[in-house]
Each structure stands twice: as C-alpha cells, then as structure tokens.
Amino acid sequence: xxxxxxxxxxxxxxxxxxxxxxxxxxxxxxxxxxxxxxxxxxxxxxxxxxxxxxxxxxxxxxxxxxxxxxxxxxxxxxxxxxxxxxxxxxxxxxxxxxxxxxxxxxxxxxxxxxxxxxxxxxxxxxxxxxxxxxxxxxxxxxxxxxxxxxxxxxxxxxxxxxxxxxxxxxxxxxxxxxxxxxxxxxxxxxxxxxxxxxxxxxxxxxxxxxxxxxxxxxxxxxxxxxxxxxxxxxxxxxxxxxxxxxxxxxxxxxxxxxxxxxxxxxxxxxxxxxxxxxxxxxxxxxxxxxxxxxxxxxxxxxxxxxxxxxxxxxxxxxxxxxxxxxxxxxxxxxxxxxxxxxxxxxxxxxxxxxxxxxxxxxxxxxxxxxxxxxxxxxxxxxxxxxxxxxxxxxxxxxxxxxxxxxxxxxxxxxxxxxxxxxxxxxxxxxxxxxxxxxxxxxxxxxxxxxxxxxxxxxxxxxxxxxxxxxxxxxxxxxxxxxxxxxxxxxxxxxxxxxxxxxxxxxxxxxxxxxxxxxxxxxxxxxxxxxxxxxxxxxxxxxxxxxxxxxxxxxxxxxxxxxxxxxxxxxxxxxxxxxxxxxxxxxxxxxxxxxxxxxxxxxx
Ligand code: SF4
Numbered sequence: 001x002x003x004x005x006x007x008x009x010x011x012x013x014x015x016x017x018x019x020x021x022x023x024x025x026x027x028x029x030x031x032x033x034x035x036x037x038x039x040x041x042x043x044x045x046x047x048x049x050x051x052x053x054x055x056x057x058x059x060x061x062x063x064x065x066x067x068x069x070x071x072x073x074x075x076x077x078x079x080x081x082x083x084x085x086x087x088x089x090x091x092x093x094x095x096x097x098x099x100x101x102x103x104x105x106x107x108x109x110x111x112x113x114x115x116x117x118x119x120x121x122x123x124x125x126x127x128x129x130x131x132x133x134x135x136x137x138x139x140x141x142x143x144x145x146x147x148x149x150x151x152x153x154x155x156x157x158x159x160x161x162x163x164x165x166x167x168x169x170x171x172x173x174x175x176x177x178x179x180x181x182x183x184x185x186x187x188x189x190x191x192x193x194x195x196x197x198x199x200x201x202x203x204x205x206x207x208x209x210x211x212x213x214x215x216x217x218x219x220x221x222x223x224x225x226x227x228x229x230x231x232x233x234x235x236x237x238x239x240x241x242x243x244x245x246x247x248x249x250x251x252x253x254x255x256x257x258x259x260x261x262x263x264x265x266x267x268x269x270x271x272x273x274x275x276x277x278x279x280x281x282x283x284x285x286x287x288x289x290x291x292x293x294x295x296x297x298x299x300x301x302x303x304x305x306x307x308x309x310x311x312x313x314x315x316x317x318x319x320x321x322x323x324x325x326x327x328x329x330x331x332x333x334x335x336x337x338x339x340x341x342x343x344x345x346x347x348x349x350x351x352x353x354x355x356x357x358x359x360x361x362x363x364x365x366x367x368x369x370x371x372x373x374x375x376x377x378x379x380x381x382x383x384x385x386x387x388x389x390x391x392x393x394x395x396x397x398x399x400x401x402x403x404x405x406x407x408x409x410x411x412x413x414x415x416x417x418x419x420x421x422x423x424x425x426x427x428x429x430x431x432x433x434x435x436x437x438x439x440x441x442x443x444x445x446x447x448x449x450x451x452x453x454x455x456x457x458x459x460x461x462x463x464x465x466x467x468x469x470x471x472x473x474x475x476x477x478x479x480x481x482x483x484x485x486x487x488x489x490x491x492x493x494x495x496x497x498x499x500x501x502x503x504x505x506x507x508x509x510x511x512x513x514x515x516x517x518x519x520x521x522x523x524x525x526x527x528x529x530x531x532x533x534x535x536x537x538x539x540x541x542x543x544x545x546x547x548x549x550x551x552x553x554x555x556x557x558x559x560x561x562x563x564x565x566x567x568x569x570x571x572x573x574x575x576x577x578x579x580x581x582x583x584x585x586x587x588x589x590x591x592x593x594x595x596x597x598x599x600x601x602x603x
Pocket of ligand 1: 285488
C-alpha cells in the first residue's frame, strides 16, 4: 500500500507517511519493517512504559491478499517484561483490514490524557473515549467497541484488565488471537489506549490478479488437503510426541516426561472437550481447537488452548486436568495475559512454595504442583492484579529483584519465560532459546522440532551443525513473519515447491525469491544490533543453570545435560555462521555484506 499511519496520542495528531521502495526491498514488510522503524526511533534508554516508547504494527506484502492464511501482522516495541526489544506476530482480521484501509503499518506514539480507543474506518481515524470500559475484559470490551462504532464486522485489538492494572506479561488480544509474548498489551495500556478497531473496504493493488487467482485456488486446495492433522488436533498434536521423546518439560523443568500425559494429549482433548475448529482470516486449515468443559469445577469454561498453553499451564504446573487448562487459558485470554508466561511463572512459584521459599501467607493459599484449582485461582489473581498474583504478573525481571534467592528456579532467557520444549532433550532448541531476538522463544528463536526430532536427518544430542541449523531456521522465520502469512499454511500450500518469491511477484511485481534468505538474515542481524545497543552480548545468551548442570532424571533423554562447554561450542558455531564476533556482536564486514552499514545513519 506504500503508506504508514502514524498516530500521536499526546497531540491527538494523525499523519500519513510514505515508505520508500528501497526500504521494502531491504526489509520486505511485517517484522522487518517493524524492526527498521524501531531501530530508527527507539533509543537504548527508552523506558518501556514512557510516552517515548512506541508500538510499530506492520503487515507484510501478502497480508490480506486472497491466498490461504494471509492473516499475520507484527508488532515491535520495547518490552516491559524483558526491558529489551520485543517483536511479536498475531493472526486475526486486523492486518488484512489495515491493508484494506490503505496502510501497511500503524505507529502509535505518545500517551493520551484520558483512556481512549481508536477506530480506523476506510483510512480515517476517529478518537473515542474508553473511560466507560477501561477495566473491562477483552471479550466484553471488544463487543463494547463494536457497539460504539456501530460496525459488527470490524476487527478489534484490545488490552485486557491485566494490562490496564499493570501486568507486565499482558498481551494484546486480536479477534481471539494475540500478540502473546513480552507485554505489548501493557505498553498499549500505558498509553491510555484500550483498543484499536479497523474496518476497511479498499482493495490491495495486485500486479497480475488473474494469474494470482488461479494460483490461489490451487493453493487453497493444497493447504486444505495437506494439513488434516492440523485441522483435527491443531498444535496440540505435538503434546504426545514430545512427551514420548522425553522432551516435554514438566514440574518446572525438573523432568521431561509428564506422568499425567494421557489426560492432556490431543486425542483426549478431541474426545472429551473439542467443540469445533476456528480459523484465522481466509484460512482453510482452521487449526484452533475450541474446547468446552462440560462438567466438574470448571464447567462452562471455553477456550482454544494451543500446544504451548497446554504445556505451560498443564505439565509445567503438574496439572493433568484438561478442564483446568481450558479454564486457565480462557482467563488468560479474557484478562489479556500471555498464557505461556503465566504458566511458566506459576510453575516457578509452585516449586518455590514446595521448597519453602514462598510461604502460604505470602501467596495467600497453598500452591502445589498438580493443583489445578489453585493454578486457575492464581491466574485470576494475576489478571486482577491482587495479592501475590500482582507480583507474579510482573514477570521474572521484577521477581528477580524482589526475591533474588529464587532466581535458580526461573526458567528464562533474557527474562522471557521458556516455552514448552526441553533443551536437554534436543540441544538445538536450547540454542534457539538463547539466541532468539526476544528472549527464550521457540518461534523467533527457531522451531527446530521438525529437523531435530521428526526428520531423521539430525542427531538431537549432537552439538556440531546446530549453530548453522538454528541460523537457517531463524532467518527463514524472519522473512516468513515479514511476508504476513502463517507459517503452517506457507509450507502446506506448496510455497516450498514453488518459491514464495513467485507469488510475491504476482502480488507486487518484484520477484525477491532469490533474496528471501538474505532478507531474513538482514532482519535478524538488525534485531541483534538493537539488542546490542540495549546492552546484550554473549553473557546474555546463556540458559539457566538447571539446564546446564542438572541431568534429566528419567525417560528417553535420561542423564542428558547441556553443559556450558557444549553450549559454548554451539554458540561459537552459531556466531561464526552469522558473522558475529566471539562476544556475539555483528562484525562490520557482515554488516557491509548485508547492506546494514547504514546503521547509525539514515537509509
Ligand atoms: S493454520 Fe492456524 S494459526 Fe495459521 S492461519 Fe490457519 S488458523 Fe491461523
């Protein structure tokens, strides 16, 4: 669309800016453009909750185009949870409708004097008061926004009660999907911005629309046919697989096989809880599994838990009651909390309670592994920001300052809680956590599961080759996140056989096929430059001592540990592959190769 909408909340001012073709060619869109703007506009010392922090939302060139699953858009901001750069992507209809409104991106800056929400209607921006529903949960809040603007079909992104009350792990909910990790919702609320609604009826200009329509039909058929397991189970399909391989973190990473696995596996979920599928914009796969609790203490709760939420709220907390997982996941969505952070942080609190480091008086109740009701109540406390829940909802960075003796039980990297994969069970995922651009993350850091565990091409306990592997997956993910398409559908529809650059040409007229990996590397390197500017170096790329010193006690990975020496070897290979020095700083030579030598200057 060539344009970005900039809204300054302090001044109540709206500007439309153009993006130069050279910037598109270098950074593609989505995550790439968000990183580019962040690099140029957010200083190393910017307080995440100050008006100087900004939210950079960007779609990709494929977002909203009539191709399967072109739903994704990205945000970059300074994270209150980690104190560092944050990138995150979400599905939902917002990205497509931002494009239909005429914009590739939306930049929010400053701070409104009173609680407000924005409505972008066919390119025009309206400011509305949000005072009447400032403290509302995300579901009812979304309905109120639609009621006020009088447009039921609008897409709404919204900060929940957790965000407005000060939870640093607060997400932004978008049509039931979310910018989950890192606290973007808290940043939004700090700007007195409750929600942004968008509804557009414009068209995305296409270079060769007829050929693209043919391709789209074929792609829809391929995507639908090639992902039956995704449609049937969603990401929950991996729960049983990871557990069988001894890679399923349980009880705050004290073991990697879960003794309650039978009642949280995908097959059990399907049989006892699944109600229907849910899909993002124009997606024939519909991987979200809407589940409902029909009896017991959590009767009536409904949500669509992903693999990660099942792992962190389930096995990590020792909870084998799928009803409790559905309830906790629902509350996370309604309060607007990152369910992954919430689960991993509660697991840490459970271990600290059982070790006597946190008392019943401090927590307000007993908090033992396996107690689903206590876990759900703690989510409520975190969302309401009351009692000890208000402390847990601030995240590990805050908790480390207040309770330094509990740091050994925090499973994190750069203060971002771990995802539900055990690095001692396959070493590459450890490197992914350590080198991810937003702290411990399996997506941005590189989802090595297919290569290390499923392909048969890699020895999961090997060290050599993992640095190169992780770099390749990270760079691929960086360009996919910048295209604006879901990674599941991208491979399903045959983008891999027919390079996505061909499709890009049909859409934009520019064939970037041969350059996509280079663009991915450029984006990843720019994100590292940002982190370096914010104080990150090799010292911050390590994993918690538990991973490096404690051997796994049971299962197929029994006895495995990822020692510092082993990790250093992977890290050295990774830095060398990236052209970074021994301290993890990109070299001038690599910056020149990637045309990033402008950094510090203007492009
Ligand atoms: S595959 Fe799942 S996550 Fe991806 S676009 Fe479809 S419904 Fe959304």
